[in-house]
Amino acid sequence: QKEVEQDPGPLSVPEGAIVSLNCTYSNSAFQYFMWYRQYSRKGPELLMYTYSSGNKEDGRFTAQVDKSSKYISLFIRDSQPSDSATYLCAMRGAAGNKLTFGGGTRVLVKP
Amino acid sequence: EAGVAQSPRYKIIEKRQSVAFWCNPISGHATLYWYQQILGQGPKLLIQFQNNGVVDDSQLPKDRFSAERLKGVDSTLKIQPAKLEDSAVYLCASSPRGVSGANVLTFGAGSRLTVL
Numbered sequence: 001q002k003e004v005e006q007d008p009g010p011l012s013v014p015e016g017a018i019v020s021l022n023c024t025y026s027n028s029a030f031q032y033f034m035w036y037r038q039y040s041r042k043g044p045e046l047l048m049y050t051y052s053s054g055n056k057e058d059g060r061f062t063a064q065v066d067k068s069s070k071y072i073s074l075f076i077r078d079s080q081p082s083d084s085a086t087y088l089c090a091m092r093g094a095a096g097n098k099l100t101f102g103g104g105t106r107v108l109v110k111p
Numbered sequence: 112e113a114g115v116a117q118s119p120r121y122k123i124i125e126k127r128q129s130v131a132f133w134c135n136p137i138s139g140h141a142t143l144y145w146y147q148q149i150l151g152q153g154p155k156l157l158i159q160f161q162n163n164g165v166v167d168d169s170q171l172p173k174d175r176f177s178a179e180r181l182k183g184v185d186s187t188l189k190i191q192p193a194k195l196e197d198s199a200v201y202l203c204a205s206s207p208r209g210v211s212g213a214n215v216l217t218f219g220a221g222s223r224l225t226v227l
Contacts, residue, residue, distance in 0.1 A: 008151065032214050041113070043202055043218030044154065058125030088153050096166055097142060097206070097213035 003027055006089055015111050019076040023089035023102045026070065030091040030100075032064050035074045038086045038104065044062030047074070047087075079109045113137065115120040115219035117203050123225045129191035132222045136184070142166075142212060143180055145188050148221070154202055160162030160186065193226045200224070 006023045013019055018048075032051055036044035048057045053067045064073040072091075076083055086104040116135040124130050136143050142161050146154035157176065161168040162183040171178070175194070180186040190197055200221040206212040 004153075006153075041220070041223075043204075043220050044216075045218070049214045090153075091130060092213060097144075097159060097204060098156055099154075099213070099216070101155070103151065103153045 001026065002103075003100050004089065004091060007105055008103055010106040010108055011045060012108045012110060013079055015079060016111055017079050017109075019074075019079050019083065019107055019109070021074040021076075021087050021089075021105050021107070023072050023091075024070055025072075025091060025100075027091075027093070027100070028067075029093040030071070031094045032092050033063070033072050034090040034099070035061075036088040036090060036101075037062055038088060040085075044088055071100040076107075081111050082111050083107060084109050115203055115205055117201075117219035117222050119222060120220065121223050121225075123227065124193055126195055126226050127192040129189065130193060130224060131190075132188045132201050132202030132203075132224075134186045134188070134219060136186070136203070137217055139207070140205035140212075140217075141183070141208040142206045143186050144152055144204040144206075144216065145178055145186070146204065146218075148200045148202055150199070157188070157201075192222075193224075195226050198224055198226045 004025045019037045034049040038044045056063045060077045062075045088104045089102040090099040125141040145157045160180040163180045178188045202221045204216040204218045
């Protein structure tokens with residue numbers, strides 16, 4: 001079993017819809033949770049990170065962490081075709097810098 | 112602010128040949144990482160440097176992979192001899208010093224390796 005699980009998709013939605021992405025994990029030591037966006041043939045780009053449980057909002061993006069369920073989510077409101085990309089979750093413990101990534105979910109927003 | 116620079120962007124080699132990738136991190140970033148991303152998978156950490164010292168190389172196949180970061184700035188990752196399963200994108204990333212710095216990695220565009 002992988003330490004971080006993420007549905008590979010693809011997830012296809014019409015423009016303007018809400019995109020819902022999630023990851024589950026098994027390591028209870030994870031404290032910091034990140035979401036990266038990766039366009040084709042580009043490196044991952046950090047969208048946002050959260051610490052421990054709770055919600056964080058940044059523009060059209062909302063990240064949620066439920067440590068009791070070992071489950072994190074990313075919501076994208078008013079999705080645009082430019083949001084079409086692969087979304088990677090990543091997480092790490094309190095000590096050390098090593099990130100563990102999920103496999104990524106490919107998202108396609110259709111005009 | 113200039114981003115993380117990597118070269119070459121693409122490389123095709125025969126198995127058993129050698130290859131080297133170069134990375135120039137963001138100026139002032141103390142921590143440098145090399146990740147391997149196989150098609151359809153998330154990045155996997157190969158090695159992490161703090162300045163020019165190795166912090167974590169537990170997942171680096173040391174019989175064929177080597178990396179160095181001279182003078183705490185640029186870094187090179189070498190594969191010798193290459194295997195078919197080394198076909199992947201090699202991503203370099205850097206982050207500022209400190210615990211919270213590890214949450215804000217900046218990645219380069221990657222070097223795509225194809226081993227035939």
